[in-house]
Structure formats: C-alpha cells, structure tokens
Amino acid sequence: MGANVIMVASGKGGTGKSTVAVLLGAELAARGRRVLLVELDSGLRSVDYIAGVYGKTVYDVEDVLNGRCEAGKAVVESPVYRNLYVISAPYSGGHILPAALRVFVEKVGPVFDTIVLDTAAGMGVPFEAAMGVAHRALLVLTPDPVSIRDGRIVCDALEAGGCPEIRLIINKVPRTLANCGIQSLDECIDTVGAQLIGVVPFSTEIQKAGATGAPLAPAGRPRLALRAIAARLCGQYTPLVIR
Template structure:
C-alpha cells in the first residue's frame, strides 16, 4: 500500500514506478487505485481510454474483478484497476474479497490510497501486509507522515513492515538554511526505515503527465528498480 498524510507528495507516480519496476523483474503486479475522484494512475500507467470498469464497479458488484483489470501498454507485467472519476466509497470487506480473488494471479497487489486517513486508507490498511509512506522533504509532509506511520503501527502493523519513500528531492531541500536539515532528520521524524529517495525529475513528471513510458536508463527508473529490489529482499545501496 502506498499512502501519505499530505496530498501532492507523488504517491500515485511512485506507485506506478514501483509496480512497473517490480514487473520488469519478472513479477506479476496488479495496481489498484483507491483515490476516487482524483484519478491519475490510468494516465501515468498509459491505460487512459482503455478502462471500461473501475474499482467502484467491482466493489459494488456491477462486474467481476477481472473485467476491470487493464494491462499497461507501457510496462509489461503491470496491470491496473482504476478509481472512478467521482463518487464511491472503498470498504474493507469487498476490497478484501477482491484481493483474495486476484491473489492467485499476481505476485504483488498494490493499493494506491487517497491522501490522509479516510475510508480508502482504512480499507487498504486493514488488508495490506506492507505500507510505503510517500513524502516530500518538508516539515508538513514529514509530520503528517509520522501521524500516518503511528496510526498504522497502532492498528497492528509491525514497524518493520513500513517503509519511507522521500520524493521530489531537490539540491536545496536540505541544509543549514533549509526547513529540513538532512535525510536523517526525515527518517528520525517519521520513525520508519527508508526504502528510497527520488530526486526531482522533469523526465518523470513529463512521462507521468503524457502517459509515456519512463526511459529505463533515467535516474527515476534506476531508483525505482533499487526500491523494487529492496522490497524483494535485495541489499542495494542508496543511489542519491
């Protein structure tokens, strides 16, 4: 599950990136978007215009889960169930049934939740075994990320099942005169282990907005591959 306390941290972009890189390592990945009304995964994953049914249709029983699954044309091995453009409340019980039905066909099922701790977060948190807390390196995002991490731990998730992703790092993000001094302050504030650091990337933003495949040799892809490898238990040093 990818989550964040604050909106605008790039959670959906990170969800697609990690899912795509897991798929590039030979894993079958299903990304389920739970952020109803603020749908973006379909564009980032290149399935915009290809979806007939969304997660609301599945959870309400209007169609079976397999009818809502769309293969990404950009990232082989990555499949997507999109969120609706508007309306819909994600509930735990039907989402759990969908996950159980889909699990034999996929190695990873990822949830891209809405920002904050509303129904989508609650439903995803009740089901997921691991959570990625995606944040930007600013005091508000870090504080909110700590609240999210504490909530997950209080609800029974082991601390070692949570990972921190710092996104949109810029050269002036850290320092004596910056709001956040260094990466260690980010880790200490949120209180969970670091999975990866994504630098600010015009290439990543451009591809996400246009629904184009991210080049495999760009820094964002390399960081994404490193994060995917760490999720698979590999020991990979930080790239930035």
C-alpha cells in the same frame, strides 16, 4: 499462495504518491512479477494517465467491489509497462468498503504476485481499507516540514492499525535542501520513525511520466532509484544512498 499486498500512502497531497505507485509497480513487473495496481482514490483518479490506460477502462474498482462486474472486466494491462495491470478508481463519488476489498484481494491474490494499493492522501476510508489487507506499507513524503509532520501522523496510524511493515520513500528530493526547511534527510527519517527504503530525486522526467504516461529513460537517475527500491522490495540487497 496469495499475492504480496503493498499499500502506498501519504500524509498530504502532492507528494507524488500515485506516480511512485505506478512506477514502482512497473519496476516490479520488469523483474518478472505479475503486478496488479488498484487505485483507491475515488473521484480523484490519476493512475490511468500515469499507467497509460486512459480511455481504455470501462469498469472501475467500485464496480468490482459492489459486484457490478467481475474483476477481470475491470483489469486493463498497461500498454507502457508489460505485466502491469490496472484497476482504476471511479471518476466521481464511490466508496471503498473494507470488507469488500478484503474479499477482492483474497479472490485475485492467486492470480498475481504483487498487488499494489494506491490509497488516497491522508487517512480516510481508502487508507483504512488498504491497511486491513496490506502486508507492507510504503509511506511517500517530500522533504519539507509539513510533509514530514503529516508523515509521522500516518506512520503512527499504521503502527496502531497493526501494519506488519512500514517503509519510507522520500520523493522529489532536490540536489540541495537549502530551501526545503529541513537540515538533512536524516531529519525526515528520525521524525517519521519509519525505516527508509529509498530516495527518489526531483526530476522533470518523472513529472512528465506522471502527466503523460511516458516511460523513464533506462539509465537515468530516477529510473535507477526506483529500480533499487523494487529490488529491496524483492529482498535483494542494494546499497542505500541517502545523498
């Protein structure tokens, strides 16, 4: 039986997509899953910092997809999150070929329980390649008009591409929406047209995790929010609180 493949996408940059991808992967790993996180954002890599593998990688995803090395040589286990394994994107250049990604996923699928594909922002080649192999898409946006509009465009593209399941994560949500340009989080859900799977609060702790790879506090609001999303991804009923 192959791995469950989850692509993490966003319409615009700055939504915290890659940080969410790493931290959700870590939460799935904490639930006993063997998780492979593959970064597809060639030339703009960040997952290595967030997952704590910076300086530990020798090969990247392009090396694997182009046959320059075996997948096992590019996989690095996170020293921060047990059972979370990472393949980074190249520092510069690189191309993600959809056919090569499909072959790779089929090959490593039996080794992992979950494969998380961190795509580039927008709908370029990495997005198209991931959509071709994903069983589920997580669309990450922030509560502002531009991100919501772009999120709708990406959601439409996922539906047109035949993505089996699309779920929405609203990230960086402040305690009040007074300065966000929207009335409520329901506006995000209704405009994008995807089912909500979780809300992650704005947090300097998550910012620090994204910049330094520091783990989240076990009982803090951000960790609990991400843990709840991971539980829902695993089919466990967890009450969904929008505000």
